[in-house]
Amino acid sequence: MNHAWDFAAILANWQVLWVGLQGTLTVFAATVTLGLGGGLLVGVCRYAKMPLLRLPSMAFVEVFRNTPVLVQIIWFYYAFPILTGVEVNPFLAATLGISLNTMAFSAEIYRAGIQSIEPGQWEAGKALGMAYQQTLRRIILPVALKRVLPALTNRGIEVFKMSTLASVVAYIETLNQAKLIADLNFNPIESYTTVALIFFVVLYPVVQGTYILERMLRKSE
Amino acid sequence: MNDMLRIDNLHKRFGDLTVLAGIDMRVAAGETVVLLGSSGCGKSTLLRCINFMETPSAGRIYLHGRLVGEQRNGGMRYRERELCKLRTRIGMVFQHFNLFPHMTVLQNIMEGQVTVLKRGASEAANKAREQLARVGLSDKASEYPARLSGGQKQRVAIARALAMDPDIMLFDEVTSALDPELVGEVLKTMRQLTEEGMTMVVVTHELGFAYHVANRVLFLDQGVILEQGEPQQVLKQPATQRMREFLDGHSLFKLPD
């Protein structure tokens, strides 16, 4: 097993990878926003007393938490258009699959965060005359979000890596572009190693940044 | 008719458990009433019915002579909007303070004013500083609750309730979670409120406070008010066996002769 590493073809094709990384970042931006944002909504409904809010959100979480993202992406790409007649492009299929899955997982994180707040906080808000939503928004969520920030960070990292699943419907992202290079230059080792490197180089500083943010937030208590 | 609070035939049940079985009670403006009773007899439940943190199972509550809720085929109906408004006029202080940990002391006291009463930030801040001065904590305005002692936290909680300009204040065992040496400062603040003419309903085990500060003492037992009267009367010459037994359980407290 004597592999002579040769990154010449990679360097020559850096623009191909750059286009891929842009695709990765695009799908990440969309899915992390929809996933973590929508998850907050579902999580709050999951905690609600009204069955009309609680039961559908519960069903949503169970469906999307217990099916593979890969299957969802493929389903939205191939099955959904046949069922509805609505055309779905690769970006949309990938965004739907990853976002819905992320919403389901992050909803549970938010719910756990809200549940971790002492009942006395709700009571204090209520006793001041605050409505349910006011207490939730002003008193409960700021503390709950701070508590679940590490878990949300993990989810965010997961979402970034999940973006590679978009390659299954030929969405142009980093992994897909690397495969292109590998197929043309017969250098899978260098190509896929580069993909791993790119992900690491992007993620590592971001993760370090969130650690600093967490520490700063903890200090403010 | 200058009753600040009037309660008629209040009942509260939790499933099969009847906690309040017909409470009749009046609190005059400026009066401090202390509510006594053994653990689990429903003192908190009664307080929480007054500001509708718990919905009464039956009965009527009047604040300032006005009936809370609407009568509907024999029962009462309450709208959440009306109750929110009502709660702004009733201050409540809890055993465990329940300060908002992510806000400074000043922000804690401003929160209800700004979010609920829609006061402007500077008006609310001024009011908050006023109340902080009232409870003797002007120097703690920009501190976070985590850095205060229990007694200081409780005084901030009192200031937070006062900043809403309530008609009446409810205190639920507000010194029970405090170290003994911190109880005094909170009781002193409460006594000062009484002297300023605040209307107060106080649940406490501090019989000394009841004796020296209260205008009236109520003894809650098995869902009804079993005995009531001036503290000197009720605490020294209880009329009922139950009240005598209750007072015997507080043998640590020595009444002055």
Ligand SMILES: Nc1ncnc2c1ncn2[C@@H]1O[C@H](COP(=O)(O)OP(=O)(O)OP(=O)(O)O)[C@@H](O)[C@H]1O
């Ligand atoms: N939300 C609730 N659901 C069911 N039961 C309740 C609820 N709140 C109170 N109870 C019951 O009602 C009774 C009275 O409770 P409450 O807290 O009012 O008593 P208390 O006099 O304040 O007691 P303590 O001195 O221990 O504070 C207790 O038996 C309690 O278990």
Ligand SMILES: [Mg+2]
């Ligand atoms: Mg109680």
